[in-house]
Amino acid sequence: MRKGRFGQDSTKGIVAKIVLLGLVDALAVYVLMMLFLSQSWGALGVSSAVVLAINWIYLRKGGLPAKYLAPGVLFLLVFQVFVVLFSGYIAFTNYGDGHNSTKDDAIAAIQLTAQKRVPDSPAYKAAVLTKGNDFYLLFTDPDGKATIGSTGTPLKEVPDAGTDSAGKANSVDGYQTLTFQEIVANQQEILAITVPVSDNPADGTLRTADGSNAYEFKPALTYDAAADTFTDTDTGAVYRDNGKGAFADGNGETLTTGWKIDVGMENFARAFTDPSLRGPLLGVILWTFTFAVTSVALTFALGLFLAVTFNREDLRGKKVYRILMILPYAFPAFLSGLVWSGILNPQFGWLNQTLLGGATIGWLTDPLLAKVSVLVVNLWLGFPYMFLVCTGALQSLPTELDEAARMDGAGPWRVFRSIKLPLLLVSIAPLLISSFAFNFNNFNVIYMLTGGGPRFADTDRDIGATDILITLVYKVAFGQGTGRDYGLASALAIIIFIIVATVSAISFKQTKALEDVNS
Amino acid sequence: MKGTPMKVQNTLTSGTSRRVFTAGALSVVAALALSACGGASATAPATATAKPDLKSAGAGTITMWVDAERSPALKDITAKFQADTGIEVKLVVKDFAAVRDDFITQVPTGKGPDLIVGPHDWVGKFVQNGVIAPIELGDKSSAFQESSVKAMTFNGSVYGVPYAIENIALLRNTDLVSDSAETLDEVVANGKKAVADGKAKFPFLVGMDPKQGDPYHLYPLQASMGSQVFGQAADGGYDPKQLLIGDAAGVEFAKKLVAWGDTGEKIINSNITGDIAKEKFLAGESPYFLTGPWNVPDVQKKGIKFAVDALPTAGDKPAQPFIGVNGFFISAKSANALATNEFVTNYLTSEAAQDSMYKAGGRPPALKASFEKAASDPVVEAFGKIGATGVPMPAIPEMSAVWADWGATELALIKGQGDPAADWAKMAASIKAKIAG
Numbered sequence: 001m002r003k004g005r006f007g008q009d010s011t012k013g014i015v016a017k018i019v020l021l022g023l024v025d026a027l028a029v030y031v032l033m034m035l036f037l038s039q040s041w042g043a044l045g046v047s048s049a050v051v052l053a054i055n056w057i058y059l060r061k062g063g064l065p066a067k068y069l070a071p072g073v074l075f076l077l078v079f080q081v082f083v084v085l086f087s088g089y090i091a092f093t094n095y096g097d098g099h100n101s102t103k104d105d106a107i108a109a110i111q112l113t114a115q116k117r118v119p120d121s122p123a124y125k126a127a128v129l130t131k132g133n134d135f136y137l138l139f140t141d142p143d144g145k146a147t148i149g150s151t152g153t154p155l156k157e158v159p160d161a162g163t164d165s166a167g168k169a170n171s172v173d174g175y176q177t178l179t180f181q182e183i184v185a186n187q188q189e190i191l192a193i194t195v196p197v198s199d200n201p202a203d204g205t206l207r208t209a210d211g212s213n214a215y216e217f218k219p220a221l222t223y224d225a226a227a228d229t230f231t232d233t234d235t236g237a238v239y240r241d242n243g244k245g246a247f248a249d250g251n252g253e254t255l256t257t258g259w260k261i262d263v264g265m266e267n268f269a270r271a272f273t274d275p276s277l278r279g280p281l282l283g284v285i286l287w288t289f290t291f292a293v294t295s296v297a298l299t300f301a302l303g304l305f306l307a308v309t310f311n312r313e314d315l316r317g318k319k320v321y322r323i324l325m326i327l328p329y330a331f332p333a334f335l336s337g338l339v340w341s342g343i344l345n346p347q348f349g350w351l352n353q354t355l356l357g358g359a360t361i362g363w364l365t366d367p368l369l370a371k372v373s374v375l376v377v378n379l380w381l382g383f384p385y386m387f388l389v390c391t392g393a394l395q396s397l398p399t400e401l402d403e404a405a406r407m408d409g410a411g412p413w414r415v416f417r418s419i420k421l422p423l424l425l426v427s428i429a430p431l432l433i434s435s436f437a438f439n440f441n442n443f444n445v446i447y448m449l450t451g452g453g454p455r456f457a458d459t460d461r462d463i464g465a466t467d468i469l470i471t472l473v474y475k476v477a478f479g480q481g482t483g484r485d486y487g488l489a490s491a492l493a494i495i496i497f498i499i500v501a502t503v504s505a506i507s508f509k510q511t512k513a514l515e516d517v518n519s
Numbered sequence: 520m521k522g523t524p525m526k527v528q529n530t531l532t533s534g535t536s537r538r539v540f541t542a543g544a545l546s547v548v549a550a551l552a553l554s555a556c557g558g559a560s561a562t563a564p565a566t567a568t569a570k571p572d573l574k575s576a577g578a579g580t581i582t583m584w585v586d587a588e589r590s591p592a593l594k595d596i597t598a599k600f601q602a603d604t605g606i607e608v609k610l611v612v613k614d615f616a617a618v619r620d621d622f623i624t625q626v627p628t629g630k631g632p633d634l635i636v637g638p639h640d641w642v643g644k645f646v647q648n649g650v651i652a653p654i655e656l657g658d659k660s661s662a663f664q665e666s667s668v669k670a671m672t673f674n675g676s677v678y679g680v681p682y683a684i685e686n687i688a689l690l691r692n693t694d695l696v697s698d699s700a701e702t703l704d705e706v707v708a709n710g711k712k713a714v715a716d717g718k719a720k721f722p723f724l725v726g727m728d729p730k731q732g733d734p735y736h737l738y739p740l741q742a743s744m745g746s747q748v749f750g751q752a753a754d755g756g757y758d759p760k761q762l763l764i765g766d767a768a769g770v771e772f773a774k775k776l777v778a779w780g781d782t783g784e785k786i787i788n789s790n791i792t793g794d795i796a797k798e799k800f801l802a803g804e805s806p807y808f809l810t811g812p813w814n815v816p817d818v819q820k821k822g823i824k825f826a827v828d829a830l831p832t833a834g835d836k837p838a839q840p841f842i843g844v845n846g847f848f849i850s851a852k853s854a855n856a857l858a859t860n861e862f863v864t865n866y867l868t869s870e871a872a873q874d875s876m877y878k879a880g881g882r883p884p885a886l887k888a889s890f891e892k893a894a895s896d897p898v899v900e901a902f903g904k905i906g907a908t909g910v911p912m913p914a915i916p917e918m919s920a921v922w923a924d925w926g927a928t929e930l931a932l933i934k935g936q937g938d939p940a941a942d943w944a945k946m947a948a949s950i951k952a953k954i955a956g
Contacts, residue, residue: 113652113676117655184858191856483647
């Protein structure tokens with residue numbers, strides 16, 4: 001106990017602590033109860049541990065750093081680490097369209113959709129009755145004949161059934177008729193009733209979906225739980241678990257609904273062997289680096305130039321200029337992308353129409369010009385950020401340095417080049433690296449402006465001259481084939497992450513060197 | 520199940536709130552009470568004589584995902600349902616752009632809604648992911664336009680209750696061209712005459728996405744030349760194994776695209792986006808605009824006199840548009856499936872509900888009785904008539920492999936790049952490869 005060091009907690013502090021901790025615990029208890037109700041045991045365990053840890057951290061004396069760090073670490077875990085780990089997990093599964101849930105869900109869904117109404121069978125009116133603990137369905141066929149039955153109890157005619165004004169049978173002696181509310185309250189049991197039409201189960205069964213209408217159904221596929229196979233009742237074809245998250249017959253024909261399975265490294269293998277990726281990959285990677293590096297260089301150069309220009313003490317209207325300068329930064333990037341794509345329209349765009357007097361230059365349709373256009377638009381979008389950070393960094397430089405250099409006879413360029421820029425870079429270099437990482441994955445600009453086009457002529461896939469890795473990933477994982485493939489997308493995202501992380505790590509090392517030189 | 524626990528918890532809370540119980544102890548008590556009661560309700564035989572408490576059965580509400588535009592139109596019918604049955608239909612307004620994917624990811628977790636509103640071409644993806652249940656319309660299906668029920672049918676089962684049909688038509692500015700025409704050649708001739716007379720600047724307008732073309736708007740022309748995307752299976756649905764797009768008729772259409780495009784007659788202009796086309800038509804600069812009902816209100820607002828013409832043919836077959844059918848789908852994992860089925864098959868199929876949806880959206884209703892009332896508006900009648908000749912946009916999952924190649928190839932041909940026969944064949948091969956996976 002080192003009470004002396006921090007002194008006694010003030011009463012206000014204790015009250016605040018109790019109130020805040022109380023609120024957190026109240027919320028936690030609510031969450032835990034919800035988790036308990038939904039029987040999510042794993043989440044319940046983790047959440048309980050977190051709640052206990054939070055209480056321990058804040059209730060104990062001492063351990064001050066933990067008290068400061070706990071909220072941040074918690075949010076880091078929830079919003080970053082968990083998401084990253086989850087993507088990592090998805091990368092090793094075949095999660096995506098057609099592989100959306102568990103095998104049990106898939107079997108249930110196949111059985112559900114396999115129930116086909118018997119062609120030309122009559123539509124029955126239905127009532128739900130009960131006797132003892134069992135439910136019965138009372139049917140009225142279109143001719144007014146009443147029959148009753150239940151699961152395992154084939155249809156039996158009941159000539160003496162009571163009917164309502166419309167002629168629908170609604171009561172039988174010895175049975176109780178359920179109201180709609182009672183039917184809904186027992187819906188799981190009632191929906192599960194399948195009344196055999198006759199003693200032969202192959203003739204089909206009567207079911208009701210709404211408690212008032214019933215139809216004859218026959219399954220197009222029957223599931224054999226012991227053998228884990230579906231059999232087509234028409235053709236006799238047997239569908240087996242093909243080990244890839246689907247039921248397939250001997251010809252490789254699969255049933256529509258599959259399930260999620262772990263596929264190991266398959267997604268990563270596909271990333272390097274899929275012809276649609278491998279062919280244009282090199283070009284796309286080169287362009288991604290060009291795009292990211294050039295974007296950072298251009299935006300930094302323009303931002304720095306403007307920052308230096310507008311940093312003059314004696315400039316009038318500085319504030320107005322600065323606000324105007326920041327405007328592009330305030331627009332959502334995807335909106336700007338769309339607006340620019342209109343401005344750059346070859347025939348109707350403002351650029352060609354007004355500025356270039358009716359020229360028809362394909363700014364977004366010529367492969368080379370499209371690349372230039374993307375860079376220019378990204379420059380427009382990105383320079384305000386650089387302008388802001390450079391202005392801030394410039395203003396934090398001590399003016400004495402400037403004066404001292406001038407005293408020593410250095411010109412403005414020399415001052416900038418040898419004194420200001422190196423000092424600026426110390427604080428701005430990390431931002432340049434983050435800007436690189438951002439532009440490396442700058443999906444909005446590419447997707448909204450060119451959609452990655454114009455398409456390469458030499459590939460039969462939907463990949464074009466301005467596609468960067470992230471738009472390529474998007475197209476491959478979501479835009480091609482017959483559905484979205486989250487597994488492949490996650491695997492590709494991890495590969496991109498490795499590239500960006502490597503480049504960033506190397507760059508940060510260089511930045512360290514920069515600091516050493518200056519200190 | 521969800522209801523009972525809440526009740527228990529409430530009584531406990533009110534009883535103990537004045538005492539100084541720690542929250543943790545309370546939760547433990549509540550949790551124990553819940554589990555006890557949960558076990559009881561599961562094992563006790565359901566006695567129908569007991570007064571049913573729908574809330575305790577977890578059946579007190581139906582949750583429906585709907586977008587902001589359609590939500591108000593459903594207020595009346597949900598109020599009626601609640602008055603009749605005591606079950607509340609909760610309309611949860613969701614962002615339309617994300618609702619399909621959210622539905623697919625959330626249904627398996629059990630947190631999805633019971634019901635969702637959307638277009639029929641989601642059905643294939645929903646079935647593929649096992650998230651929707653078939654709906655048996657019974658005799659009611661004959662009360663709907665045949666094409667709308669057909670659109671909702673997938674693998675021989677109906678999966679949705681349709682309420683509106685949407686398709687494109689040819690809008691004609693009657694001040695510029697007074698008579699309707701049947702073939703594209705006549706349409707183009709009329710348009711060129713209007714341009715030659717100085718009354719218009721563009722003979723014909725159709726919006727093109729500068730990135731991916733617009734095969735949807737061009738499909739009637741393609742169909743009129745006898746080219747289809749997929750053939751039909753025995754049950755009338757599309758068969759993904761019969762990819763017909765690359766056949767000889769398709770190649771003929773490809774050649775026509777070049778002839779109509781930037782290097783040819785310039786009827787279809789790759790630089791004219793949907794927005795530009797609309798702007799030019801609204802400015803009275805073209806007699807024709809190939810578009811859907813979504814642009815009609817603005818045309819009316821602008822005071823342009825127009826007629827809704829049948830789609831022009833480019834070949835000797837009918838110019839069938841793709842129709843899009845909006846409808847209601849039931850989750851495969853609905854905990855309240857029976858009540859949801861009751862609401863969907865017996866309330867949403869009613870004339871009142873379909874009328875109300877028409878008033879909100881302005882699209883021709885799928886229910887015949889409602890359509891007849893709506894058809895007093897000549898625009899709705901004309902769009903409806905054209906829709907009746909249309910074919911459902913393929914809802915099979917394989918269709919998503921078609922769009923990108925289809926659009927990009929059409930766009931390239933319209934721009935006059937490449938050879939129609941070779942490019943079209945390459946496109947068909949690429950689609951086939953994607954479908955094969």
